Each structure stands twice: as structure tokens, then as C-alpha cells.
Amino acid sequence: MGKQVSDFILERVHQWGVGRVYGYPGDGINGLLGAFGRASGEPEFIQPRHEEMAAFMACGHAKFTGEVGCCAATSGPGAIHLLNGLYDAKLDHQPVVAIVGQQKRSALGSRYQQEVNLELLFADVSEYCQVVMEPAQARHVIDRAFKTALTRRGVATVIVPEDVQEAAAVPSPPRVHGAVYSGVGWSRPRMLPDEDELQKAADVLNAGRKVAILVGQGAAEAADEVAATAELLGAGVAKALLGRAVLPDDLPFVTGPIGLLGSKPSDRMMRECDTLLVIGSSFPYAEWLPEEGQARGVQIDTDGTMIGVRYPMEANLVADAKHSLIALIPLLARKSDRSWREQIEKDVREWRGILDKRAEQHFGGEINPQSVLAALSDRLPDRAILTADSGSGTNWWARHVDMHADTLASLSGTLATMGPGVPYAIAARFAHPDRPVVAVVGDGAFQMNGMNEMITVKRYLDRLSGDTPLVFCVLNNRDLNQVTWEQRALGGDPRFEDSQSLPDFPYARYAELAGLAGVYCEEPDGVGAAWDRALSSRVPVVLEFKVDPGIAPIPPHATWEQMKNTARALVRDPERADVTRRGLVQKATELAEKLPGVGDAE
Numbered sequence: 270m271g272k273q274v275s276d277f278i279l280e281r282v283h284q285w286g287v288g289r290v291y292g293y294p295g296d297g298i299n300g301l302l303g304a305f306g307r308a309s310g311e312p313e314f315i316q317p318r319h320e321e322m323a324a325f326m327a328c329g330h331a332k333f334t335g336e337v338g339c340c341a342a343t344s345g346p347g348a349i350h351l352l353n354g355l356y357d358a359k360l361d362h363q364p365v366v367a368i369v370g371q372q373k374r375s376a377l378g379s380r381y382q383q384e385v386n387l388e389l390l391f392a393d394v395s396e397y398c399q400v401v402m403e404p405a406q407a408r409h410v411i412d413r414a415f416k417t418a419l420t421r422r423g424v425a426t427v428i429v430p431e432d433v434q435e436a437a438a439v440p441s442p443p444r445v446h447g448a449v450y451s452g453v454g455w456s457r458p459r460m461l462p463d464e465d466e467l468q469k470a471a472d473v474l475n476a477g478r479k480v481a482i483l484v485g486q487g488a489a490e491a492a493d494e495v496a497a498t499a500e501l502l503g504a505g506v507a508k509a510l511l512g513r514a515v516l517p518d519d520l521p522f523v524t525g526p527i528g529l530l531g532s533k534p535s536d537r538m539m540r541e542c543d544t545l546l547v548i549g550s551s552f553p554y555a556e557w558l559p560e561e562g563q564a565r566g567v568q569i570d571t572d573g574t575m576i577g578v579r580y581p582m583e584a585n586l587v588a589d590a591k592h593s594l595i596a597l598i599p600l601l602a603r604k605s606d607r608s609w610r611e612q613i614e615k616d617v618r619e620w621r622g623i624l625d626k627r628a629e630q631h632f633g634g635e636i637n638p639q640s641v642l643a644a645l646s647d648r649l650p651d652r653a654i655l656t657a658d659s660g661s662g663t664n665w666w667a668r669h670v671d672m673h674a675d676t677l678a679s680l681s682g683t684l685a686t687m688g689p690g691v692p693y694a695i696a697a698r699f700a701h702p703d704r705p706v707v708a709v710v711g712d713g714a715f716q717m718n719g720m721n722e723m724i725t726v727k728r729y730l731d732r733l734s735g736d737t738p739l740v741f742c743v744l745n746n747r748d749l750n751q752v753t754w755e756q757r758a759l760g761g762d763p764r765f766e767d768s769q770s771l772p773d774f775p776y777a778r779y780a781e782l783a784g785l786a787g788v789y790c791e792e793p794d795g796v797g798a799a800w801d802r803a804l805s806s807r808v809p810v811v812l813e814f815k816v817d818p819g820i821a822p823i824p825p826h827a828t829w830e831q832m833k834n835t836a837r838a839l840v841r842d843p844e845r846a847d848v849t850r851r852g853l854v855q856k857a858t859e860l861a862e863k864l865p866g867v868g869d870a871e
Contacts, residue, residue, distance in 0.1 A: 274404045275304035277438040278368070278429065281411045282312060284453045287339045289313045289699060290368070291323035291330075293350075295343020297370030297383065300434025312339070315699065316728070318721040320347050322692045324354020324367065329693035331363035332679045333654060334700050337418050338363065344370040344431075345383030348390065353686055355394045355424045360683035361486075361511060364418035366425050367391075373432040374402065387428045396423040401433050405442035409451035419455050460571055462588035462596055470567045470584035471600035477544025477565065479609045480504035483527065483558075486511035486682070487549020487570060487590055492674075494594035495548060496520065502546075503604040505613035507535035509552045510667060511682035518671035521614045528557045529824050530664040533623070533859070534616035536825035547582075549590045551575050551683075569593045624669055626858045631793040635817035638662065638744050642669035642709070644796045648804060650705040650737070651675060654697045658690030658719075660711035661750035664822035670709075677704075691719035691741060695726065698733050705737040705804070712745045712771055719743075720776070723783045726809050730784065739809040743776045746818035754822055780811035791815040823855055 278301070282290070290312050294302055305314040317323050320342040327338030338358070342351050348369040358365040369391075371377070372384045391398045397417035399410045407429075414425035442448040462470075474480060480502040488495055492515055499506050499522055506516055507527040516523050525532035527539070539545075539557060545564045551572075552558070558580050566582035573587040586593050604610075628643035642665040649670065655678040657666040663680065672678060677697075681689045694708035710719050719741065726733055733739055753769045756762045777787030786808045790799035796814065803812040 272438040273300060273304065273434065274401070274407050274429070274436050274438050275300040275434040276307060277440060278407055278411060278427075278434075279304045279308050279312060281408065281453070282339060282366075282368075283308070285411075285415045286336060287312045287366075289315050289330075290339045290341050291315045291317060291326040291696070292341030293317065293320045293323055293343070293347060295347045295370065297344030297347065297372070297431060298341060298368075298429075298434070300431060301341060301368065301370070301429070304434075314341075317692065317695075317725050319718065320350035321352075321354050321688070322718060322722055322725070324351045324365070325357060325689040325692035326354075326696040327365045327367075328354055328358040328361070328363050329656070329679070329689065329696035330700055331358065331365055332361070332693070333677055333697045336364075337415055338365045338696070339368070340365065341368045342370070344372055344387070345385050348385065348387055352390075352394060353684075354689070354692075355391075355426075357681050357684045357686055357689060359394050359424050361681070362422040364422055366414050366418050366427065368427045368429065370434070371400065371428050371430040374430045375432070377430070387426075391426040391428075394424050395426040396421040397425040398428070399426075400428040400430070402430070404433060404436045404439040405448070407433075407438070408440065408442070409449045412451040412453060415453075416455050419457075459592055460588040462569070462586040462593045466584055466586055467593070467596055468600065470586055471597060473565045473567050473583050474502055474544060474546060474597075475600075475602050477502070477542075478604075478606065479542045480544040480546060481538045481542035481559075481564070482506045482546045482548065483509065483550055483552060484512045484515045484548045485509040485550025485552060486515070486679075488512060488515045489549070490589075491548070491591035491594055492516055494591055494598065497598055498546070498594055498601065501598065501601045501603045503607050503610035504546070505534065505538045505610070505617075507531070507538060509550045509682070510663075510680060512550060513667070514672050514676050514678040516672070517674040517676070519673075521617060522610060524613060524617055525620070526667040527552065528554050530667045530822060531557065531825050532668060533620045533825045534613060537616055538613055545580060547580070548594070551579060553579060555579070623858045627855050628669060630855065630858075632817060632819065634793070636791065636793050636796060636814055637820055638746070638814070638816040639665050639669055639820065640793065640796050641742070641744065641814050641816065642666055644800050645707065645709075645742070646670045647797075648800050649673060649676070650804065653705045653707060654678070654694075654701060656680060656690045656693040656697065656706070656708045658708075658710040658714040659685045659687050659751070660713060661746075661754065661822050662709055662711045662744045663751070666709045687714045688718045690714060691722045694739065694741065695722060695733070698739050699729075702732070702735055703737060705739075707738070707740045707742060709742045709744070711750065712743055712747065712774070712776070713749045715741075715743050715776060716771065716774065720779060723780055723785060723811065727784045730809070734808050736807060738804045738806055740803045740806075740812050741780075741810070742803075742812045742814070745773070745776060745813055745815045747771050747773050748818040750818055751822070753818075775813075777811050777813040786810035788812045789815075821855065
């Protein structure tokens with residue numbers, strides 16, 4: 270049998286630097302599966318338990334390597350299953366190529382079994398979506414898919430009908446009118462700022478007395494330049510969730526996360542600043558940014574469509590962060606008045622004390638989930654990769670885990686979907702087998718899909734075990750906790766048992782059943798020792814903490830409407846007494862410096 274189109278596609282994908290493709294089989298990609306069998310692992314096929322997990326893994330690979338992530342699925346339902354993970358990549362601007370099967374060309378339009386209009390289905394999620402209708406197309410379609418995913422930092426989808434997969438390959442089309450000849454190769458451009466706009470930005474920043482900086486993932490490669498800019502301007506630096514790893518948290522001017530699950534220093538800085546510099550972030554929540562007209566603005570972003578969209582900016586630098594700051598720094602004057610910086614650093618020190626006290630407060634013998642993440646922070650290994658899921662645990666992950674200079678961290682920042690914490694961690698481990706990997710997930714997300722992926726971990730146990738830990742930390746609170754608190758604060762409704770309650774389940778024992786390690790902790794005094802056991806394991810481990818669901822993810826500031834809603838909800842809430850008491854004690858820690866004894870642990 271000669272080389273098929275499917276063989277050529279995998280060879281081309283491998284030439285683009287793809288070492289593994291995350292996918293799930295089906296007869297719609299039988300041709301590709303045969304080609305994977307002949308490819309001798311170049312690229313290799315990694316089988317998760319669900320196509321959505323394959324897309325999450327491809328996105329996670331892109332996030333933690335900077336390379337294109339690749340996933341594959343069969344036609345019809347398999348292709349549909351990819352969508353949530355692909356939207357995660359689209360919204361977080363990660364380059365992912367999806368290869369999906371389709372029914373034979375002769376059957377299209379007949380309402381054949383599993384026939385879905387895939388071009389229409391993938392049109393919104395994709396920056397590039399193309400059906401390979403003829404073998405000679407495969408070359409330029411694959412090449413354009415990768416070039417587009419890299420250039421536009423998004424999803425490219427390649428649809429290959431079954432009969433085309435199994436057709437004879439055409440590595441080079443005949444030299445006739447209409448033939449296309451493409452090549453492998455791409456390089457990242459340097460996006461330099463406009464010089465006039467650069468001077469305008471410097472003038473705005475030099476004139477400011479109270480400069481606040483907000484960074485996102487677009488500043489990831491400009492850490493030194495961000496720190497130097499903050500030092501010159503006497504500014505503090507807040508971090509959007511996707512920018513958590515841009516700067517280490519031991520820098521005294523780093524105010525930590527921003528927003529509903531942000532820090533008090535970030536909130537105060539935004540409320541009192543007179544100048545705002547946003548670098549590589551599209552943080553969307555206006556209520557956590559300066560009021561319109563309060564601050565003059567400068568923004569640096571490679572995406573000109575998003576410049577000045579979140580806050581009115583006077584200087585709009587459509588360029589990459591590193592080169593913009595390299596050009597900007599010589600134009601900045603070091604501020605001699607350091608009172609603003611001193612206030613920010615004081616706020617940071619006080620906030621860290623508040624977090625420490627909150628983490629120590631346990632009620633009724635139950636583990637405070639904040640203590641779980643604080644204990645991880647104290648033990649965070651060098652070069653760790655951290656993932657988080659969406660839920661109340663994200664609050665504690667954002668606030669209580671300090672990033673080191675060599676830490677990588679991510680989560681579903683913009684889509685904020687449940688489910689990626691575990692597959693991100695698995696992809697990170699495949700990509701970086703020598704680095705410690707820790708995923709923090711709620712029991713809701715773990716029940717939704719994370720538990721199934723423990724079977725994937727078992728399947729690849731020899732690859733995912735090693736000299737560094739792979740830990741899946743599960744916060745077991747028997748509640749879809751983030752939504753419970755949103756019901757109270759946003760809707761003014763009490764907790765609705767039918768929608769919010771989760772069945773209790775022995776996650777650590779399940780891990781042991783699957784052939785992995787399991788560590789269980791339900792005692793506050795045992796949190797540190799449980800982490801020590803998990804982090805010393807050389808077999809992937811599920812670390813289960815049975816935690817208190819009544820600890821409120823208290824925002825840095827609450828609106829009057831939120832306070833009214835919460836009060837109204839708690840009047841009718843069956844857990845009102847315990848929840849109210851916990852909330853009051855936690856909030857009182859902010860007064861502890863002025864009123865000794867207030868907020869002490871039970």
C-alpha cells in the first residue's frame with residue numbers, strides 16, 4: 270500500500286514540531302488512526318477519555334510550551350465534543366490545530382449518519398477552518414492551519430473526509446494553473462510601538478503621581494521590563510489571573526490578583542491611582558478598574574482590536590510588551606516621591622498578614638480551604654507548574670499560592686469553564702516530565718470529568734510518574750460552592766439544595782482503585798503532613814481534603830447591592846448561622862491590626 274493522505278498529514282504535522290496529538294478514535298478518522306500506527310510515534314497519539322479533554326490538553330500544551338497544541342476527533346459527535354476545549358483556547362489566545370474527520374464526499378448532503386455541517390459548526394471557534402476536498406489540498410491546508418494558529422493565536426480546524434484520508438497522497442501537486450505550493454516555517458514578528466505614541470505614553474506616565482500597573486499573560490516574556498518600569502514609576506503591579514506567573518509574589522510591590530477574587534491592595538491601588546498602565550491584559554471587569562475619568566491611561570497590547578476597549582486610554586501602543594517597554598524605559602523619569610510605592614508595599618504586607626490569619630481560622634473542626642492553599646504555598650517546589658479549575662477553590666489558589674520566579678501557572682481565564690484543571694496538568698506533565706505539576710480542582714469539576722482522566726493517568730503511568738510529583742488536589746466540600754455564593758450575593762437567593770449539593774465520594778480511595786496514590790485529610794492539623802506525603806510521591810497522587818463549604822470567598826470590596834442580596838439570602842438560608850459567623854470572623858481579620866483579638870481563630 271502506497272502512502273495515503275493521512276500519512277502525509279501526520280508527517281506534515283510532525284514537521285511543524287508536533288510531538289503528540291491528543292485525540293479519541295472513531296471510524297470517521299480510521300484513515301488517520303492507521304497512519305498513526307505507521308508513524309512510529311512521530312507524532313504519537315495520546316488517548317484521553319473524552320474529546321473535550323483532548324482539546325483541553327492541546328490548549329494546556331500550548332499554554333505551557335508556547336508551541337501549537339494539536340487534537341483530533343472523529344466526525345459528528347466526536348467533533349462536537351471538542352468545542353468547549355477549543356473555545357477555551359480561542360478565548361485565552363492559544364494556538365491549537367484540530368484535525369477532525371467527516372463522512373465520505375459522495376455522502377455529503379444526504380443526511381448521512383453522523384453527517385454534521387462541520388464548517389458551520391467550527392466557524393466561530395476557528396480563525397481558519399477548511400475541508401480537504403482533494404488530496405493535493407492537504408499540503409497547503411495543513412501549512413495554513415499552523416501559520417494561522419500561530420499568527421492569530423487561536424484555533425485552526427482541518428476537516429478531512431474519510432475517503433480523502435485513505436486516498437493516495439499527493440505531496441506535490443502537478444504544476445498547472447490553480448496548483449498551490451506551500452512550505453513549513455513561521456517566525457514570530459517583532460511588533461514595535463509607534464514612536465509618537467511611545468512619547469505620548471511616556472508623557473502620561475511621567476506626569477502621574479500614583480501609577481498602577483495591570484499585567485496579563487501578554488506580559489509573560491517581559492517580566493524584567495515590567496519590574497524595571499514599576500521601579501522607575503514607583504508603581505504597584507496587579508496581576509490578572511492569566512498573568513499570575515508574570516512576576517513572583519515575593520516582590521514587595523506586587524499586589525497580587527485583581528477582581529472579585531483579587532486582593533485588597535490591588536483593589537485599593539485601582540481605586541486611588543491617577544494613572545493606569547495595562548500591559549498584555551484584556552481584564553474585562555470595569556468595577557475593579559479606576560472609575561472613568563479618574564486615571565489617565567496607557568495600554569500595550571498586540572491586538573489592536575482590544576486596545577482601549579476596557580478603559581479609555583490616552584496612549585495606545587499596539588505592539589508586544591517586551592519591545593514596547595524596552596523602548597519606553599529610557600523615556601521614563603524615576604519618581605523621587607516614593608510615598609505612593611511605600612503605601613502600596615505597606616498594604617501588601619498587611620494583606621499578607623490578613624491572609625495568614627484567615628487561613629488559620631477553622632470552624633467546627635472542619636478544614637478551612639484557605640489553609641490548604643497556604644500550606645501548598647509554603648511547600649511549592651522549584652520550577653512547579655500549577656493549574657486550577659473554575660470554582661470557589663480558584664479564589665484560594667489566586668490569593669494564597671505565591672508564584673516563584675520559575676513557576677508556570679494557568680487556568681481557563683476567559684471562558685472560565687469547569688474541567689480544564691486536570692487535563693492541563695496531564696498535558697503539562699507530558700510536555701515537561703522533569704517538572705513538578707500540581708492541579709487544584711473542586712469536587713464539582715473532579716466529578717464532572719477529572720475522575721475519568723485518572724484512568725488516562727493510569728494508562729500512561731510509566732510516562733507520568735517520575736522523580737518529581739504530579740498531584741491532583743481535590744477540595745471536597747460537597748457543594749458547587751462558587752455558584753452557591755453567587756446565588757447569595759448576586760441573586761439574593763438562599764442556597765438551593767437540589768442544584769448545589771454534590772454526592773460525597775472517596776476521591777483518594779478511587780485513585781488507589783485506579784492504581785494511583787491516594788492521600789486523604791479531614792483534620793486541620795493534618796494539612797501540612799498531607800501535602801508532604803503527596804509532594805514526596807513519585808507516583809501520581811490524588812490528594813483529597815474534606816473542607817468547610819461555609820468559608821465565603823470575600824471580595825476585596827462588596828457593592829451595596831451585593832450586601833443587600835447576601836443579607837436577604839441568608840435570612841432564608843438553612844446554613845445562615847454558620848455561614849454568617851464564618852463570614853464575620855473572616856472579615857474581622859482586616860481590623861485585627863487596629864483591634865487586637867478581633868478575628869482570632871476558634
